[in-house]
Amino acid sequence: MCRSRQHIPMRSICEQRWISIVAFVVIASSSAPLLAACPYTSIFSFGDSFADTGNLYLSSHPPTHHCFFPPYGETYFHRVTGRCSDGRLIIDFIAESLGLPLVKPYFGIKKFGGWSVEEGANFAVIGATALDFSFFEERGISIPTNYSLTMQLNWFKELLPALCNSSTDCHEVVGNSLFLMGEIGGNDFNYPFFLQRSVAEVKTYVPYVIRAITSAVNELIGLGARTLIVPGNLPLGCSINYLTIYETMDKNQYDQYGCLKWLNEFAEYYNQKLQSELDRLRGLHSHANIIYADYYNATLPLYHNTTMFGFTNLKTCCGMGGPYNYNAAADCGDPGAIACDDPSKHIGWDSVHFTEAAYRIIAEGLIKGPYCLPQFNTFCLMNIRYGYFNS
Template sequence: MASSSSSTFLFRNSCTYTFTYILILTFSAPAKHALGYCYTSIISFGDSLADTGNLLRLLENSSAGQLPNFSLPPYGKTYFHRPTGRFSDGRLVIDFIAQHLGLPLVSPYFGGQNASSVKFQGGVNFAVGGATALEDEFFEERGIHIPYKNVSLGMQLGWFKEMLPSLCHTPLDCKKLLESSLILMGEIGGNDYNNAFFVRRSLEEMQSFVPSVVDVIAWAINELIELGAMTLMVPGNLPIGCLPMYLTEYTSPNKEDYDPETGCLIWLNEFAEYHNEMLRIELSRIQQQHPHLTIIYADYYNAAMLLYRSPSSHGFSSATTLSACCGAGGPYNFNSSAKCGSLRSRACNDPSSYISWDGIHFTEAAYKLISKGLLEGPYTIPHIKHSCITLPVTSFSF
């Protein structure tokens, strides 16, 4: 598969210099308003990489009966010491960002949408595990199954619009709220590809999805700008060729399919980079149209690749770099029929020595280092800064 993929990524090589020029031109003079700003809340959208409990609450309120694997131990064992609906052993990137800014952990929308606005003083999280950027119809037309009841990015944005009057009671209050909020746009889009890759859709077909995914993300950003958002952080896709889930599903007898430095599948990582490049070009275009705003690209891909390229120097075991901490065996300790939390799965003794938590998502230790790369640099463009928060002694620090 790797050899056949080379021609599909010619675009990436041909546009590198053009894109770099656009990026420098657009982001070299970010708006002073947003950088160094006092963020009073975080408003989040996305999928399981940012979900702090929404999918769990949705499933608890449904008639499905049996609770999902991520609602059971050992999820949450490292920090919360119980499952919280987060897809990890502890905190996520959104949690580290909130604590770094001196804000409370961002509450999930479900389970609290009927509560007083006090619950959401530090912001509100609409991210739902399994969510896609595109609507269900896109996948249904192509015969692609969505595991849970899908919550698209558009639906999440609709919830925010419905909730906004309860967060701010006058147009001026809403303007102030959005001006002082950091908007986290995902990660979103990964599941649009995951669901199709796991029914073995071709690389060429998957590449054709990318413009539609990026267009929806851009549409949501523009909707939020219309509402008054001033600072938006938009993550790219992760290096999916390094995930135990993909390494298990797409095991290849061809050595040339694997990166000799990391052991990751080259063609899958190239696909993630293609998505990211298309996203960054679109973000540059939006930034040019709105020079008074700050559109921050969060480079999840390279922040994570740093851990795969030099695991030992970041505290991870080089022997288990590509294996899941929690799983049911196999070369990468991932089994799609016995996921983490099921009776057949077992968790490692020290999650902090692993990059992957359950074969799909990361450990708290990995999320912490990815967050550090975003908050301290160099993996945000432009770099996110804040100037008015005095962090309490008990707050999280790197």
């Protein structure tokens, strides 16, 4: 949802914010022609496991992460791809809806070649953080990877010579690309919360995380980026991992849907701070389309109206034991963990990640509105007019 501190209705804010972005969206009342050319020639993505399409998988020797073993990938790809789901992710649905190829992982491009600019590149890595490894090391927090947003941005800059031959050419290629900035930053909070660090401590990390993300946005705009989607955090209090770690008999800790209130309140706190900073950036870069993607409110309805979306309960599809079909000793992909017969009936695939069915609904909310984008150019979204999200 597109919110402001003045609590102006969402629709009016979205219309005011995007009325000038004729090349990007078509407001329902707009007279802009429907046959305008799609402005995006490719997608470049940064982030963590919610966007990784195979980078950690291709860079691990041998692959050891639980996402790298069956039944991951069973629904759509029918094989393991390095995605932490049974099928496609949000980035896959965005690419398909734009009529673009699925975005290749950077390490796949390096390893196999055969890459063209039109395919874009995905730099997201499972477990990645917005902040560098040293930030957590100084605070006594061990993290399993050093694939920070800074490192991912450096990979993009290393790829630039393959994109273009001159500075002018680069600005044109980069300017015609869609940049998906995450989701990134969630792990910066997950790692300390998994160790049960206090909310007061983790809140002190928020300005650093936002600064890392907005610095990357600034740098990409300097390189010619014109359209950047910056996702907020998800409803952490509904995550099976957290519901297991922080399980309590105190009913007041939970909302009426079974989610932990204090963790969702933290996610909302972070998202509000991020939106405020993005508002500031828009004032500095009036020529750029800096888009806030409200992952929080795009996801929350799945928990609030579970049966309406065809889901059964909060239990994960793939796991073993416990009230949510999860325990840390047998995560999905580990020996002993099994997947449900029909993942489309579940929101959660494993303890952290969603099923393809859930990602499809979240992506639809982002692409078709209202979280917080107005309707995309209908010509550009060639697959949606044929009932793409209903297939």
